[in-house]
Amino acid sequence: MQLFDTYYKEIYNLLEYDDYPNLLKRIIDLTLDTEDLVYYKKAADLLDWLELNQNNIDEINVRFKVILEDLYNVLSKKEIKKRKYLLEVNELVKGYPNSAFALGPISFTISEGEIIGLVGENGNGKTTLLRSLCGELAITGGSVKYIFERENSYDLRTKLIYIPQRTKDWHGSLLSNLQFTASSYGILGEENEHLVQLVIARMGLRGYRHLNWKSLSSGYKMRFELARMLLRKPHLLLIDEPLANLDILAQQVVLDDFRNIAKSLFRPLGVVLSSQQLYEVEKTSDRVIFLKQGKPQSVTNTGSDASLHMEDDAELIIEFESDWGQEPIREALTSIGLLNLQLKGGTYIAIFPSVVSQEQFLQLIIDKHISLTYFRNISNSTRRFFL
Numbered sequence: 001m002q003l004f005d006t007y008y009k010e011i012y013n014l015l016e017y018d019d020y021p022n023l024l025k026r027i028i029d030l031t032l033d034t035e036d037l038v039y040y041k042k043a044a045d046l047l048d049w050l051e052l053n054q055n056n057i058d059e060i061n062v063r064f065k066v067i068l069e070d071l072y073n074v075l076s077k078k079e080i081k082k083r084k085y086l087l088e089v090n091e092l093v094k095g096y097p098n099s100a101f102a103l104g105p106i107s108f109t110i111s112e113g114e115i116i117g118l119v120g121e122n123g124n125g126k127t128t129l130l131r132s133l134c135g136e137l138a139i140t141g142g143s144v145k146y147i148f149e150r151e152n153s154y155d156l157r158t159k160l161i162y163i164p165q166r167t168k169d170w171h172g173s174l175l176s177n178l179q180f181t182a183s184s185y186g187i188l189g190e191e192n193e194h195l196v197q198l199v200i201a202r203m204g205l206r207g208y209r210h211l212n213w214k215s216l217s218s219g220y221k222m223r224f225e226l227a228r229m230l231l232r233k234p235h236l237l238l239i240d241e242p243l244a245n246l247d248i249l250a251q252q253v254v255l256d257d258f259r260n261i262a263k264s265l266f267r268p269l270g271v272v273l274s275s276q277q278l279y280e281v282e283k284t285s286d287r288v289i290f291l292k293q294g295k296p297q298s299v300t301n302t303g304s305d306a307s308l309h310m311e312d313d314a315e316l317i318i319e320f321e322s323d324w325g326q327e328p329i330r331e332a333l334t335s336i337g338l339l340n341l342q343l344k345g346g347t348y349i350a351i352f353p354s355v356v357s358q359e360q361f362l363q364l365i366i367d368k369h370i371s372l373t374y375f376r377n378i379s380n381s382t383r384r385f386f387l
């Protein structure tokens with residue numbers, strides 16, 4: 001059970017950093033992992049207590065320790081789920097009548113616990129791909145194979161959830177809507193009450209639970225959709241532009257949430273998310289698919305093994321910002337073999353032959369005293385396809 005011990009230790013360590021908001025989220029994740037009403041109730045009681053005792057840090061620390069140890073005892077005995085393939089997409093093509101646009105052919109797979117980022121400029125087929133994957137659009141070629149048990153198309157819709165960019169409005173309070181969602185999935189009585197409270201807190205919505213649709217900002221509406229999704233316990237989540245209406249901090253929080261929820265050891269979830277926020281998505285996704293005019297330009301691995309997939313002869317591409325003008329920059333960089341220099345929106349993009357290293361570039365910056373306010377090596381980033 002070493003895997004769980006490492007996973008648990010990472011969460012427990014948050015206590016040492018007094019990172020209580022994140023710790024609470026992770027405690028809720030672990031509680032949901034138990035799939036046991038006894039633990040749902042304990043965590044829901046903790047939420048009620050916290051609401052009245054927010055400043056009692058010493059007691060918070062004690063209570064968090066107790067619940068964490070409790071969760072360790074139950075989860076360390078639970079079987080870790082072996083991750084399975086969820087979806088196999090083979091040479092998928094989707095065209096529209098009276099439109100020159102065609103998506104694909106595109107092939108890829110997705111498994112439990114995996115996050116795929118879908119990037120591309122406006123109108124390049126991200127939404128078309130997501131809608132084709134969930135069966136909302138009839139594809140014109142190839143196949144989409146769902147590799148999980150399902151009884152009928154209604155059951156498919158509970159196991160595979162598609163959240164579009166614009167979601168429908170709803171009546172009543174956020175809390176009553178989520179209670180209704182849970183009840184329509186057979187979660188009733190005490191379990192409904194506690195589970196909904198946990199999911200609300202998990203998505204940072206506790207202070208908003210009595211508000212209605214009109215009173216929520218678009219970022220919170222999206223969190224509501226994510227809470228609803230969690231209650232439905234899907235295998236696969238397809239989500240269109242979840243970061244669109246969020247400020248940068250909220251984007252990072254939501255991406256962390258996706259990662260933690262997708263990578264659960266006991267209830268792993270496959271996620272395909274589309275976004276224009278390239279770097280944020282690259283940091284979170286295991287793979288990035290970049291679409292240009294409907295065609296996949298690359299499937300880039302962005303996880304820790306990314307370097308394994310870097311081509312040996314790939315050029316070095318550096319994105320940077322400096323208050324130096326183009327001419328002196330060009331002159332300086334030429335000395336280490338600059339192939340091309342572009343200036344877009346105040347950001348330089350310099351391309352060097354593969355033999356030039358990032359260290360050589362940085363050394364030159366130091367030696368020539370070039371001012372540098374921002375720097376990123378994008379040689380292995382999907383960003384290079386936007387050039």
Ligand SMILES: Nc1ncnc2c1ncn2[C@@H]1O[C@H](COP(=O)(O)OP(=O)(O)OP(=O)(O)O)[C@@H](O)[C@H]1O
Nearest residue numbers: 096097099101120121122123124125126127128129
């Ligand atoms: N129902 C439709 N009939 C005809 N063409 C369509 C239809 N829906 C989408 N398209 C076209 O398909 C192309 C891809 O659109 P899609 O919405 O998939 O792109 P996207 O990458 O999601 O864009 P955005 O980032 O703007 O949401 C566009 O050229 C669009 O005009």
